[in-house]
Amino acid sequence: MHTAVPETPAVAVQLTGREPLFLVMNSRSGKQDSEATRQAIRTACAEAGRRCELLVVERGADLASAARKAVTLAREQGGIVVAVGGDGTLNAVCQAVVGQGVPFGVLPQGTFNYFGRAHGISQDTGQAMHDLLNARLEHISLGQINGRYFLVNASLGLYPQLLEDREEYKQRYGRSRWIALVAALVTLARAHRQLDITLEHGGRHERLRTPTLVVCNNALQLKHIGVDPALPDNRDHLVALASRPVGTGALYLLLLQGLLSRMGEAENVISFGFENLTVRPNARPRMVEVAVDGEILRMRTPLTFRIAPHVLPLLIPRSAPTPEHP
Structure with a gap:
């Protein structure tokens, strides 16, 4: 079980060039x-x-x-x-x-x-x-999820399973991006449950069925998969990515579009920027698996995402x- 850490304000730091x-x-x-x-x-x-x-x-x-x-x-x-x-x-x-x-x-x-x-x-x-x-x-x-900081992304649904399978393949065959790709192809070939969740942000409530939800805090990763969401202003944001319910063939197509840096063109992909987001499973499980910067954690719902400037x-x-x- 994950225990949230309290929010901590930024502390001024300076360098001398002689630090151990x-x-x-x-x-x-x-x-x-x-x-x-x-x-x-x-x-x-x-x-x-x-x-x-x-x-x-x-x-x-x-x-x-x-x-x-x-x-x-x-x-x-x-x-x-x-x-x-x-x-x-x-x-x-x-x-x-x-x-x-x-x-x-x-x-x-x-x-x-x-x-x-x-x-x-x-x-x-x-x-x-x-x-x-x-x-x-x-x-x-x-980024923060339930008080825990993340550097790159946090996700639930299919993406944590992709990471678990990728790690298993790395243990067997070594660490490389090609091994990671093969592991992803195997994972997508299986049948997957859809998440049934409600997203609360900006005063709105939106029900969504999707195989996975990814919240990203890394402009480079978004650029590599070809997602460029419209953001309302110059303040820091996190970016949420999800797809509408799709079958295995469509998931393979999404993977290919991501490899070609064209995922943002896919009609099944949803993306939006936000500062605060609450994710509530409609089936109300108390605990869910969440991948946080590649590590799998169990967290209590609802999940609260926010930017920590x-x-x-x-x-x-x-x-x-x-x-x-x-």
Whole structure:
């Protein structure tokens, strides 16, 4: 069962360029060799004259405690907390960082790395370390679901099943985008239940039957699948994506359109931007499975989504453009 974290206001953070680094590393993330990654980190810090401490975990369940320890050390010693891993690892460490007044850095190690790529962070560890040690600070906005922050997306229905099957295929055959695609094709071939939900946002109530609902906080992911929803103003928004009830053939077509960056053209796709959204299952199950940045959680309904403006003090390369919002 998921326990919501309280909303935390943004805390002002500044850099001196001399901060020690406390790195939380998931040794099982990504395709890269774990020891080579550690060595690249140590070498970059030594060459820059910066102190670093690696907190390496072997299990995802240990990430939260390691993140809390890293935050405590960073607060005591005026340091930076760095997450080393895929989007799920970055999410776990982020929960401990928000509101604590310490900068947050990332070294992407996963398969897709949408969060790092959206902020111009290299997937090469050596380059990412060089950029991190010379970074600038940008306070970015996060999504929230029932109080838990997310960096990329949160979803229910078919999408969590896609992620579970993808992880099983990765364990068997290795981590690559082609393996992820094959896993998706197998998942879509099965029969699926439709979600029967009511969406409440902007003073409106809308009943919807759909195989899946995805809430996105990543402009790069939306761009890659070809969705560009009209947003009412320049404020930060989350973007909801769903499809009308469709069969297996239509799901395959949606997948193809997404691969071709043309999902927004599909007549079965619904998308809209929002700041606050409540999702109520009409069958009223108390608990539902939700995928949050690739990790499957059980959450109590109703599900409440909101944008949390400028709460994460993220270190990004000096050459990176100002981050885009969905």
